[in-house]
Structure formats: C-alpha cells, structure tokens
Amino acid sequence: MAAPARVVYCLRQGDRALVLSQRLSLWLTRAHALEEEMALGNLGLDLLGQSRILYGRAGELEGLGRDEDDFAYGRSPEEFLSPLLLEQPDHDFAWVVVRQLFHDAWAMPFWSALRSSRDETLAALAGKAVRETAYHWRHARSWVVRLGDGTEESHLRTQAAVDGLWPFVSELFESDEIEQELVAEGVAVDPHSLLDEWRERVDAALNEGGLRRPSVLDDAPTGGRSGRHGSDFFALLDTLQSVAKEHPGARW
C-alpha cells in the first residue's frame, strides 16, 4: 500500500532539510574562516531541527511507530525524497553559497506560504522556519554578490557554480499527484506559486554580483523527489548513516 500523501510530503521536506544540513556540516573544520564555519554549522543546525520535526510528524501520521532516527538512519538511498540540487558535490565554496542561494530563494516563499497550512504542525514549523531562513538567505546572497563581484578568479568560480547547479533548479518547482492532492486540501504549498518570487530574488542577487543567468533547459534532470539519486548521494548518505550502522541502537 502506498504511504498516505501527507506522510510522503513530510518525508520529502524532512529529507530536503536533512540532506542540505549534512552537506553543510561537512564544511566544519574545512571552511576558510572560523566565522564562516560557525555560519555553515548554524545553518545546518537549523535545517536539522526542521528535519526532526518533519520526521516526527511523518511518523505520527504514518502510525507505524517509526521515529526521526528510523527515518534518518534506517532508510536506503532510494527511500530518500530530496531534490537533486542538494546532493551535488561542493567543488569549492562558491558551490556552497550558490546552492544555498537557489535553495533559500525557494525556501523563503515556501515557508511563508506554508504558515497557512491546514496541518497544524507544518504551519507551526513554518512560522518558526521563515524567520530562521531569513538569516540563511541573507548569508547566501551576500556571499554570492561578494564573490561574483570580487576578483576575476572568484567571479569565474561563482559563475561556474551558477552554471553547474542551474540545471537542478527546475526540480524544486515540480509537483505530482501527491502534492496536488494536498494543495487542494490546503495542506501543501503549490511549488509553481513560488517561481515568481524565486526568480525575483535570484535575478537581483545575480545582477548585483555581475553574474550571468543561464538559459532555461528543456530536459533538466529530475527524480530525486521520487528516490532516484546520483552517485554523490550514496556517498553522502553513507557518511550520514555510518555511526548508526556500525553501532545499531547506540545511545549517548
């Protein structure tokens, strides 16, 4: 039997937050400045907190006794429903901030709209997350502008990140029957409704950083939200689940 739509929705959003959190946490001890390490760690922590609430809600709705740890550590890669944008490897710091820019330009209107969800947990989380995401967005935007408008080298690298991540953006705005059903019920946000604000935010940031906006692709990659991931995702998940796999049920 297929999982109820609302469970899938909570898992998709929880997975999105967890995978991005994991990507960011991998920069701890590797960023170029202590302040930046704390910033990325803080972003990751906020996202981890969001994923825990979303997994908690998924478990509650599913009613099979699965908790946040079961969802994070006990599922195989194809059970994760996160968008492909977030699993792309960080070739350098520009990729981190451009990915964050693309994600947060989506997350700002997403959380803002989800505040009126008929699901009380989702609405309450959204009220919290929209304020925290404002911090994330400003951090990402200021870095993209600074690097885009910086040296020749930083400009080239940032443009490369924009070009490299651009194909993965369109998946953020896809929806399927599951989501349309929940949109009709007033539970979910229609991803199409986020596109205008996303464009406005991203275009303004790219312009200010002197960066070129790539053209729209006809056949953009997709499938992450249905559990079809690339090889980078397997490595990412392996790291995330390694301790739990080595010491099943461990507590500390």
Place this chain on the structure above:
Amino acid sequence: MRVTIDRVEASVRAVEDPELPHVTLGDLGIVRSVDLEGGVVRVVLTPTFVGCPALEQIKDDVGEAIEILGLEPRIETTLSPPWSSDWITEEGREKLRRAGIAPPPRLGDQEPLVALDRPVRCPRCGAVAERLSEFGATACKAPYRCTTCSEPFEGFKPL
C-alpha cells in the same frame, strides 16, 4: 506534604538555561504552561531556535526539578505561537547584560533581520559595537566587537 502548583511552577521557571549563565527558563519566556494533576506535572515549553541542541538538556533539567519535588514530569514542546526574543523578560535582559551578552534588539512588528541591523551596544562600556558575523557559537547569538573598548562579546539575536 502537598506541593502547591505555585511552588512547582516557580521551580520550573527557575531552571537555568545550560548555555546562558544565570538566565532562567522564566527569564527566557519559554515556559508556556505548568499543570499539576494527580502527582503528574505537565510542562509545555516553546523552543527558541528550532535546532537548538540545548533543548534536550533543558527538558532533562526541568524533569529533574520536578522529580526533586516527588512528582512525575511530562514535558512537551510546542512551536505555536513561535517563540520570539521579545519574550525575554526585563530581568532576563539585565542578566544577559551582566553576563557580558548584549540583549537582543526589540523586534516589535519588524522582521528579525531589520532588527538585527539596529545598533548593538557593548555590555561593558555602552558604546556602539560592530557585528563580526550573523552566526555565533550557539544558534541564538552573534559575535560582536566593541570599537571603543575593543572588547569582543556576544549578542543575542533577534528572532
């Protein structure tokens, strides 16, 4: 001896935040309700930042404070309405200042980032300080440096 609800509530509110010296849960404004029924105390807390790792410690500490009174704790959290740094009491703000942490700028109807950009004063000399980053060693604080007395300090972030 019967423990009164006032006594229980005072004990819960007096629990100190593990990361903010001497600042209590009451000062922070995160205690939504305390109810006592048949030896069971139900406490509802509002987390500050959603991923704040101190929350687990806070729940343990609240549980301990209740068990000491010979009662059974039931601790729940709620995200609605979302906690705001404006809920920190006047006494809490004063305690933060005394601990060398600048209290958060008042939000009122403003967005958190607008409030974040308002001037923050050095808790030691009172001069306007510069913010070094929007993110600090805990989710709720940002690092600053006083341009007058050169002292580095932390400021509580508006949320």
